[in-house]
Amino acid sequence: MRQPARIxxxxxxxxxxxxxxxxxxxxxxxxxxxxxxxxxxARELERLLVSRSRRPRSxxxxxxxxxxxxxxxxxxxxPRSADDRKQLGDELEDLITxxxxxxxxxxxxxxxxxxxxxxxxLTLEAFLVVGEVKEPLSFRIVKRGDFLEVSK
Numbered sequence: 001m002r003q004p005a006r007i008x009x010x011x012x013x014x015x016x017x018x019x020x021x022x023x024x025x026x027x028x029x030x031x032x033x034x035x036x037x038x039x040x041x042a043r044e045l046e047r048l049l050v051s052r053s054r055r056p057r058s059x060x061x062x063x064x065x066x067x068x069x070x071x072x073x074x075x076x077x078x079p080r081s082a083d084d085r086k087q088l089g090d091e092l093e094d095l096i097t098x099x100x101x102x103x104x105x106x107x108x109x110x111x112x113x114x115x116x117x118x119x120x121x122l123t124l125e126a127f128l129v130v131g132e133v134k135e136p137l138s139f140r141i142v143k144r145g146d147f148l149e150v151s152k
Contacts, residue, residue, distance in 0.1 A: 037130055041102055042139060042150040045124070048099050049092070049141065049148045064098045071095060079120060085110035089122075096124070103137070104129050119143050 032040060051070030072091065078084045092108040100106075103126040111121040120143035128137040142149045 034133065037102065037128070037133075038137065038152055041100060041128070041137075042152060044100055045096070045139065045141070045150045046148055048095065049150075064095075069099060079110070079113045079118075082112075085112065092122070092124075096126075102128060102130050 048069070049071060053068050053070040053072050074088060077088060089108040089110045093106045096103060096106045096108070106124065106126040109123045109125075111123070113119070113121075120141075122141040124139040124141060126137055128135050138152075140151050142151075
């Protein structure tokens with residue numbers, strides 16, 4: 001059986017935490033195939049979206065640095081407000097564009113909650129751009145308690 005083509009280097013954090021078995025040879029840990037890249041992006045999105053930036057939202061208009069990594073505080077966010085959902089979607093688009101360079105033309109849609117399921121639901125659409133690969137990609141993001149679940 002032919003192995004999938006390796007298209008991108010494995011990010012350092014993925015190598016450090018050992019997301020793959022330690023029994024694999026080092027060559028297979030140095031690069032990812034397309035499914036591996038998508039899984040890596042999902043993990044990075046989870047890390048990014050559960051992290052909180054110390055900078056107030058009012059200061060998020062200047063260029064972001066490593067110290068600004070994470071989402072600004074949204075404790076006043078009203079999920080039933082179309083304006084608040086739009087603002088959150090716009091802020092997340094900017095955040096993901098800065099901190100996940102493998103995604104371009106990022107769009108985040110915040111869904112209006114219903115009476116049955118009041119959890120935060122997001123849809124992220126973007127273009128995956130890694131080496132020669134350029135393809136549309138989407139993720140569903142659901143808030144579950146204090147955590148976010150990112151799925152392809």
